[in-house]
Amino acid sequence: MSDKKRRSQAIAGVLCGALVVAVLVGVFFAVRDGGDEAPVASQPSATTQPAPPVPPSAVPSSAPATAAASGASGLSQEPDVQPGTGAVTAVTVKELVPGTGETVKAGQTITVNYKVINHKTGELIDSSWENGVSEPFTAQIGVGQLIPGWDQGVPGQKVGSRIQLDVPAALAYGPEKGDLRFVVDIVSAE
Known part of the structure; x- marks a missing residue:
């Protein structure tokens, strides 16, 4: 085989490899920036209390929620959550x-989108909102994947609602986090 033919084959191989890499990078950015992924629920912790919601950017899911869905129902703005009084x-x-x-x-x-604060102090505990942009959270409700306060308070509410959910420490994350106040935007239920 001539040197010219080998060089041509080598160049063709390099170009094909570069094309494959370019396609993979394009697909990666298209999927990453798609905006319709939401985090999945975490498993219950060893203390038998369900873990807090996973931060929105931590674990992707295939749930079909979008910011447009929350905007359509008037829930496109990050809520301002104020502390409560009493226990x-x-x-x-x-x-x-x-x-x-x-x-x-x-x-x-x-x-859902959610924001949770300490009921008494107003200290921000967690949120699916980052810089005013929602990153919806997806989980199964009423089956022990989430804190008991959510399993009790969310079923019976309507999709498209924004609810304030006050949860005692015993039905949330325990005394270390105290009583909590959530504002929850219910984007979809399937």
Whole structure:
């Protein structure tokens, strides 16, 4: 085989390899920037209390929630969550924005945006909002994947609702985090 033919084959191989790499990089960025992925729920911890929601950027899921879905129902703005007064003795739900969708049932997979603070101090504990941009969170409700306060307070609410959920420490993450106040935007339930 001539040197010219070998060089031509080598150049063709390098060009094919570069094309494959370019396609893979393009697919990677297209998938990463797709915006319709949400985190999945974490498994219960060893203390038998369910773990807190996974930060939105930590674990992708194939849930079909988008920021457009929350915008369509008036939930496109990050909520301003204010602390409460007194001790929280039971899970309480207050509808802040009425939803018009289906009623959430235990066992469904929900997609939500949320913000949680310490009920008494107002200290931010966690949020699916970053710099005013929502990163929806997806989990199964009513089956022990989430804290008992969510499993009790979210079923029965309507998709498209923004609710304030006050949860006593015993039904949340324990005394170290204290009583909590969540504002939850219910984007979808399937």
